[in-house]
Amino acid sequence: MKQQRHWWRSPLTGIPQQSRSAIALVIGLLSLLIAPPALAFCGFYVSQANASLYNQASQVIIARNGDRTVLTMANDYQGDVRNFALVVPLPTLIRQDQVQVSDPEIITRLDQFSAPRLVEYFDENPCDLPARGATRGGNPAQFDDADYATLAAGSHGVTVEAQFSVGEYDIVLLSAQESNGLEAWLRQNHYNIPAGTAPVLAPYIRQNFKFFVAKVNLTEFRANQRQRLRPLMMAYESPRFMLPIRLGMLNAQGPQDLIIYFLTPSGQVELTNYRTVQIPSDFNVPDFVQAEFGSFYNALFHTSHEQANREAGFLEYAWDMSWCDPCAAEPLSATELRKAGAFWVDAQGSGPTNPVFMTRLHLRYGRDRFPEDLSFQTTGNTQNFQGRYIIQHPYREPIDCPAAAGYYREVSDRQQIEAETLAHYTGWTEPEVNAKMNWLTPPSTESDPLRP
Amino acid sequence: MLKDARIAQISFLALFLLLGISTRDWTLRPELLAVLGASCLGMQWVTRSLLPTLRHQPGVKLWAIPSWESALITGLGLCLLLRGNTVATMALAGGAAIASKTLFQYRDKHFFNPANFGIIVALLLTPDAWVSPGQWGTQAWYLMLFVGAGGLVLRWVGRWETSAVFLATYAGLEAVRMFALGWTADVYLHKLMSGSLLLFALFMVTDPRSIPNARQGRFVWAAAVAWLAFLLQEEFFVSTAMFWALFALSPLTPVLDRVWPSARFQWQEPESCATAPSLIHGLGSLE
Numbered sequence: 051m052k053q054q055r056h057w058w059r060s061p062l063t064g065i066p067q068q069s070r071s072a073i074a075l076v077i078g079l080l081s082l083l084i085a086p087p088a089l090a091f092c093g094f095y096v097s098q099a100n101a102s103l104y105n106q107a108s109q110v111i112i113a114r115n116g117d118r119t120v121l122t123m124a125n126d127y128q129g130d131v132r133n134f135a136l137v138v139p140l141p142t143l144i145r146q147d148q149v150q151v152s153d154p155e156i157i158t159r160l161d162q163f164s165a166p167r168l169v170e171y172f173d174e175n176p177c178d179l180p181a182r183g184a185t186r187g188g189n190p191a192q193f194d195d196a197d198y199a200t201l202a203a204g205s206h207g208v209t210v211e212a213q214f215s216v217g218e219y220d221i222v223l224l225s226a227q228e229s230n231g232l233e234a235w236l237r238q239n240h241y242n243i244p245a246g247t248a249p250v251l252a253p254y255i256r257q258n259f260k261f262f263v264a265k266v267n268l269t270e271f272r273a274n275q276r277q278r279l280r281p282l283m284m285a286y287e288s289p290r291f292m293l294p295i296r297l298g299m300l301n302a303q304g305p306q307d308l309i310i311y312f313l314t315p316s317g318q319v320e321l322t323n324y325r326t327v328q329i330p331s332d333f334n335v336p337d338f339v340q341a342e343f344g345s346f347y348n349a350l351f352h353t354s355h356e357q358a359n360r361e362a363g364f365l366e367y368a369w370d371m372s373w374c375d376p377c378a379a380e381p382l383s384a385t386e387l388r389k390a391g392a393f394w395v396d397a398q399g400s401g402p403t404n405p406v407f408m409t410r411l412h413l414r415y416g417r418d419r420f421p422e423d424l425s426f427q428t429t430g431n432t433q434n435f436q437g438r439y440i441i442q443h444p445y446r447e448p449i450d451c452p453a454a455a456g457y458y459r460e461v462s463d464r465q466q467i468e469a470e471t472l473a474h475y476t477g478w479t480e481p482e483v484n485a486k487m488n489w490l491t492p493p494s495t496e497s498d499p500l501r502p
Numbered sequence: 503m504l505k506d507a508r509i510a511q512i513s514f515l516a517l518f519l520l521l522g523i524s525t526r527d528w529t530l531r532p533e534l535l536a537v538l539g540a541s542c543l544g545m546q547w548v549t550r551s552l553l554p555t556l557r558h559q560p561g562v563k564l565w566a567i568p569s570w571e572s573a574l575i576t577g578l579g580l581c582l583l584l585r586g587n588t589v590a591t592m593a594l595a596g597g598a599a600i601a602s603k604t605l606f607q608y609r610d611k612h613f614f615n616p617a618n619f620g621i622i623v624a625l626l627l628t629p630d631a632w633v634s635p636g637q638w639g640t641q642a643w644y645l646m647l648f649v650g651a652g653g654l655v656l657r658w659v660g661r662w663e664t665s666a667v668f669l670a671t672y673a674g675l676e677a678v679r680m681f682a683l684g685w686t687a688d689v690y691l692h693k694l695m696s697g698s699l700l701l702f703a704l705f706m707v708t709d710p711r712s713i714p715n716a717r718q719g720r721f722v723w724a725a726a727v728a729w730l731a732f733l734l735q736e737e738f739f740v741s742t743a744m745f746w747a748l749f750a751l752s753p754l755t756p757v758l759d760r761v762w763p764s765a766r767f768q769w770q771e772p773e774s775c776a777t778a779p780s781l782i783h784g785l786g787s788l789e
Contacts, residue, residue: 229684249684249686252683252684253683253684253685256682256683256684257683289738289739290739291739316629317587317630320634320636321636322634322635322636322741323635323636323692323693323696324636324639324640325526325527325636325637325638325639326634326636327527328527328529358527358639359639359641361639361640361641362639421686421688421689421691421692422689422692422693425741427632427635427741429585429632429634430586430587430628430629430630430631430632431585431587431630431632432587432630433529433587
């Protein structure tokens with residue numbers, strides 16, 4: 051355990067614990083909903099399908115190097131903070147100095163940096179071009195090549211291993227001998243846990259998992275006039291590279307979205323007990339998608355999820371963070387990467403001496419297709435990937451040169467393909483898509499009302 | 503009926519590869535697949551044609567690749583399983599896989615499964631090699647295809663009991679663990695319905711040339727590999743446990759062959775051991 055001090059620095063302050071009246075329990079992983087700003091991209095970066103799109107989305111950062119893991123759980127708890135509680139099974143026991151609260155902004159940053167994005171390009175006046183049909187940046191193939199890259203302790207066989215406060219949270223670390231005891235303990239301590247909890251707790255207890263239980267310290271929360279709960283961050287060392295999702299399904303209403311940002315020193319992270327699939331990417335979409343990028347990406351994700359039999363995790367982003375050319379957002383600084391948990395990064399350093407590879411996985415899971423907890427592995431895969439969709443705006447000003455006819459034909463064909471592609475990936479019907487299309491039509495020479 | 507089960511095996515492995523690429527969203531780089539194939543066939547030529555010619559062994563044709571079918575099976579197996587970033591990693595894996603057949607022999611029989619050896623060498627010696635255990639998912643359609651194709655080939659070569667013992671042991675150990683931990687049946691089924699596990703059981707742990715010759719030996723062997731794979735997977739959390747287990751226990755083959763001596767498997771010997779009817783005769787007569 052001493053080793054961990056070298057990689058987990060946490061100047062934490064203990065805050066006296068207050069009595070609480072927590073009556074509801076949120077078990078599992080919670081999320082943060084954040085709005086995106088617009089940032090420049092090769093072309094014009096116009097929109098983003100960030101985590102705020104999904105109703106029940108959790109966001110988690112997992113930074114892992116060797117057996118050392120820093121887990122950050124975003125918190126979007128919307129109810130009365132008095133009722134907030136969180137129970138997370140951890141494969142090992144952690145001490146107070148291995149827990150801290152994190153800055154919610156870091157999750158926003160990672161989300162912005164990695165969210166599927168829409169980029170736009172504009173056709174130039176075809177009359178200004180040296181050759182007919184050549185449009186600047188108009189060919190998606192060009193983009194492909196450009197790699198941008200106190201509690202009643204001791205009772206019910208439950209042991210309170212540690213008890214402390216971190217920021218606005220009161221935290222208890224429990225170990226238990228049997229699940230009914232743990233369930234009874236939680237109820238005795240006013241955690242209103244869902245029915246059927248004990249059978250799900252049992253496998254964790256038998257694998258010697260510990261339970262990280264957090265509630266809100268109301269005095270601290272009010273004293274600091276906090277508007278929202280900050281993410282909880284914990285560091286531990288375990289050969290298990292996994293995320294428990296079973297507890298979270300107990301009180302879930304339907305499928306849940308989970309976005310995991312992995313930071314590793316080597317390469318992509320993938321699921322080992324479920325499929326990992328790249329989200330369809332790098333295709334042209336009609337320009338009306340700009341106004342409804344959120345619903346477009348939701349439909350695309352839904353269709354892909356259904357096609358994958360609702361049992362795959364989707365890769366939305368994979369990138370070496372030490373470089374990007376150009377970047378989709380301002381690259382994360384070494385300080386920000388450390389904030390996100392990448393403990394191996396030297397705060398002053400940059401570049402290849404501080405390798406960080408980021409993987410963004412998006413899962414939509416339900417009890418039926420995701421019975422097992424998620425297991426991962428870090429691979430040597432350093433291929434970059436991003437969910438990226440392209441709008442190629444047609445030139446809509448009058449065109450006064452012989453190239454006009456050819457250009458209109460070309461754009462007509464292009465828009466037709468864009469409409470079909472959109473319908474294919476989103477599951478939207480073709481009439482639906484066609485009705486929204488902003489077709490480029492040539493100025494009609496036959497619009498003279500006096501003509502028979 | 504084909505005289506050589508290897509042709510059937512090549513066809514099935516090629517089919518799986520095409521299915522993986524077309525329906526399982528694998529993002530494979532064609533050049534790396536080509537390197538795997540070329541390095542396997544190339545090393546087969548070096549070890550079976552070039553070196554024997556240089557040593558003036560009689561009856562060796564320099565411009566032929568003897569047993570190219572075996573090399574191709576190894577190449578296809580690597581294409582299905584091994585992932586990497588660089589040509590060098592793939593060439594190393596392919597070359598090492600085939601070279602292991604010559605380098606690690608006991609009484610003229612190699613005891614490492616070539617593809618498995620290539621995978622372990624790449625995992626050990628390069629920073630960029632990996633295996634994706636989740637790549638097939640758990641859809642029943644694929645599992646049935648694997649069982650059908652694998653069953654056919656195994657029936658042919660008379661090694662189906664190796665798969666059966668491996669799977670039964672692994673499933674049994676997992677069942678005990680799941681029951682002891684208190685997980686529900688769907689968690690257990692999800693674990694077992696892994697396409698990767700089935701492919702390993704049907705196409706890798708059954709290689710008739712490198713596993714024990716006698717049926718008793720194969721029982722012990724398959725059970726031991728399953729036990730070690732289970733141990734590495736569940737106690738040490740090694741995601742590529744199966745491959746490490748097979749690698750670690752491969753040197754047991756010569757030992758088991760000494761304990762239970764039997765005739766070696768030949769690919770093209772339809773009357774003695776490579777045909778299905780021999781299975782009917784049960785223990786002893788097969789070999």
